[in-house]
Amino acid sequence: MRPILMKGHERPLTFLRYNRDGDMLFSCAKDHTPTLWYADNGERHGTYRGHNGAVWCCDVSRDSSRLITGSADQTAKLWDVKTGTQLFSFKFSSPARSVDFSVGDKLAVITTDPFMARTSAIHVKRIADDPQDQDGESVLVLENPEGRKRINRAVWGPLNQTIVSGGEDAVLRIWDAETGKLLKETDKEVGHKQTITSLCKSADDSHFLTGSLDKTAKACLPFLLYLLFHNPPVLWDMRTLTLIKTYTSGVPVNAVSMSPLLDHVVIGGGQDASAVTTTDHRAGNFEAKFYDKILQEEIGGVKGHFGPINALAFNPDGRSFSSGGEDGYVRLHHFDSDYFNIKI
């Protein structure tokens, strides 16, 4: 089907998120207003006004009532999805880069960038049931987890026991969400060689996918790692970080996503945005590439953006996906029936 082109942002897209029912799509961009769209036809539903800087990330609660956004204006804000009113603002002293609700939506993990004398940090905040009771106290703060390097993404592990983070130092770390202890980290030899740009969990929290800007000589160009928390099923804090699959693409990867329906992964990225204008538009390779999750083979690609792809998200029903680019567009693609019968 023809993609639906959603033009509502004035600046490059940074993040896309579907709600659990798959009927709403939230988009964040470097302009200051996160936007809500109908995931079906791409009509704009509304915006969330209040941020005063680029919005880097968002998450929506399971019942689609709350939205949390992290922004370069050094705040993370809690919104009422329905009315668009701001419920609370968490203030930090450096930009908030990533946000993620825990299972049960009672906690949120927020990462902040290194800024001036501040190092990067991971904050865990309690989310009150009643917005009246909301406070800005941190349950846990992990200062300086990666030193001066930025953390690009931190998400909850299974049962909120752990936090997984990845960032500029190319190392993935698992933290104990209670004590803040470092449980595991990836080996430089096996893992990514450059900045981890994105991280996406599987629907059942069993494994996750990361994308990176890798341009190492060893493997071919950015490769994508696929890591998992997995056996032995004795204790979950023993769940290990094991690399299970690697996908190679010819370009730096900015965004990754996994199909909840089929064994497909999609990656997006492209040439560095600052170099785009100097070359032919095709040189950038601004394509959302589909890979078979198990066989690691490329299935196909979806072209259309004229800037690097910064954000990708699958609809929870697996029948459509959307991509957001440096070009400021969100492209919503409903799969044709052929897609569901791909054989390789």
Place this chain on the structure above:
Amino acid sequence: MANIDIDSRAAQLGIDWSQVNLDSIHLPPGEDFGIQSDDEGVYHDDQLEFDTGFGNIIVVDNLPVVPKAKFEKLENVLKKIYNQLGVIKENGLWMPVDPDTGVTLGYCFIEFNTPQEAQNAKEKTHGYKLDKSHIFAVNMFDDFDRLMNVKEEWEAPQTKPYVPGENLQKWLTDEKARDQLVIRSGPDTEVLWNDPRQKNTEPVHKRPYWTESYVQWSPLGTYLVTLHKQGAAVWGGADTFTRLMRYQHNIVKLVDFSPGEKYLVTYHSQEPSNPRDASKVEIKVFDVRTGRMMRDFKGSADEFSIGGPGGVAGASWPVFRWGGGKEDKYFAKLSKNTISVYETETFGLIDKKSMKVDNVVDICWSPTDSILSLFVPEQGGGNQPAKVALVQIPSKVELRQKNLFSVSDCKMYWQSSGEYLAVKVDRYTKTKKSTYSGFELFRIKERDIPIEVLELDNKNDKIIAFAWEPKGHRFAVIHGDQPRPDVSFYTMKTAQHGGRVTKLGTLKAKQANALFWSPSGKYIILAGLKNFNGQLEFFNVDEMETMATTEHFMATDIEWDPTGRYVATAVTSVHEMENGFTVWSFNGKLLYRVLKDHFFQLAWRPRPASFLSPEKEEEIAKNLKKYSKKYEAEDQDVSLLLSEQDREKRKALKEEWEKWVMQWKSLHEEEKLERQNLRDGEISDEEEDDEEAKEVKEVEFEDVIDVTEEIVQE
């Protein structure tokens, strides 16, 4: 030793450390008490070569021995001689005298301003006859130690026992008749088999930092040459690549083989300290097999180039152009107004003198015969016409010449078997404001070398590319001013008119700017590099039909394998992304891709010419069906095997995955309750594992929008 250790040791011995003056302690010379200086290892390791600072001093021996009275006179004579050759430093001439008698010792030292001057003075005056009994023996001061160490008695060099060499041509006996290629990416240089059946490459030899700049195959593929700071080295051998020979030439920049790979030419140039001076050039010619230096040429860059008005920095490579086919008999050098042709028997000039040709700007050897073509542009403001001439070597007889009028530029293209020479001539239009192009076609093998003039259908078309069919009679031209130029094919020989050039056809509006004929002819790739982003059209000239149109995005290099069966296209590191190469079949079918970051170079290993006679080749071509059966069967086996392997690999991957998924499922099940608690008891797991939840409920729905009543009249 750590400071604490020292302090405690001092306390033990009862020494007050602060009272000790460390500077007053001297170790006996040559004794270090077993304590190694920190930097000692460093110096030992790399055997650094220091400039002694005496490079500008020469020693002149065999001077007359004169008493004190004549000292000044001799000094003046010497000054007079050497001042002509360079600037002697103030007090730079020192003639030692016997302290007892005051008589000179018969030699002197002269210090020049620069080492170059000293070198020059040495070369010019060594053997200079002052008078009958005094012939100068001049040496560099730096060489003195070396010369003094030469043993007085001559020792017969030991003859090493004969070791049979490796079969350097072993790669040609590959059972699958594959070809090799060398690639450089990042620090690694790799030699690979191209294995189209496996749709991949098979490694032969890989080495990091094998070369310091680039690598090059010898023209017949026997050797691979690598470049290093100390010189060049060639590699080859039966199974892996071993170093066969080294050629010492400091900071070698470029290398070139003679076509029969008997000789290797190495080139080094040094930027002058003064930017207005020409750079210094040193060229050495080595015998490849023995490693002996046959001749070296030194001089300023001007002597090795024609130094056009543009002021080309350095010389244009190759400086020496090899002629006379595979016998490596002659090589020629072009410099201002002269063509110097050397022969390899003596490594001297033919007839001991160069050829004087005023204003010659370009020379070109026939690839097979010892015929040199040369081009002289117009002179005297058009009074003297431009000229293209063919000169037979070594007789220097002019075989044919053609005068051309109002020529702006000229380019010569030899056909690979030396049968034809095409000269592309750019002429001024009457107004002299623009140029148009035409061709002069020489038929070398025919009597009197007839010349034919060919003009394109549209005379004003710009010619973008020209290429002869290897071993064939056809050529292709890309021409036109439009963004999409035309491609035309011509033949020198047709059944109807034997000796006339005929057009075969023109392809209109192609995205092409470069031509790549298959080495076996018949097929050609019309390539659109650079602005056309790597468009490729595989074209069959026999049938005049396109076999495939495809693209290797941003491709920078295209190279046919030596047999003309496969083509490699590469994106080198001039582009940031998608570095690597792709191998295609001759008809444009993509076989496989290899991605390599920082990809620098790709080169197929050339093959020597086939020993089969043309008749035999024709016979094989006729019975191709018979032969091909065997290979087709082999191909099929391989592809069956491959698909079998592939299937098994996939099966294993799938099974492994299933195992994981099972584990995850059970884990998920176990944690169900805990998750439920986290969600305040909400039964919350229907999202992933319950199929029912995915069921779409269809609700039918009728809406009455409006009801109107109309009376229909009958």
